[in-house]
Amino acid sequence: MTRPRYVARSTAIAARALGEETMVMSATNSMLFTLDEIASVIWESADGVTPLEQIVADKICTQYDVTLDVALQDAEALVKGLAEHGILLLSDEPLAFSGRSHKETP
Secondary structure, eight states, rough: OOOOOOOEEOEEEEEEEETTTEEEEEEETTTTEEEEEHHHHHHHHEEEEEEEHIIIIIITTTTSSSOOHHHHHHHHHHHHHHHTTTTTEEESSSOOOGGGGSSEEE
């Protein structure tokens, strides 16, 4: 069994939901990211304490016609890519803070 992976939103960002998409800007280098509907679901659920597998099983697989294995593989690639840009934080342990403490605007 693999260890759970936890994901949280970085505090060095600004984000805004636009319909079913989310726009995220890195405060460190001003790069702008557009998250599609599914990526936005993962983004909103990235609280640092819920394992990524649970997010995918509860939020993605229940709403979309996709298997857990396929969805988890895609989610892992997504969060890894966003973590490389400093947009998300990844850990094998729960993160001690809530990812909601950043400059997110409604």
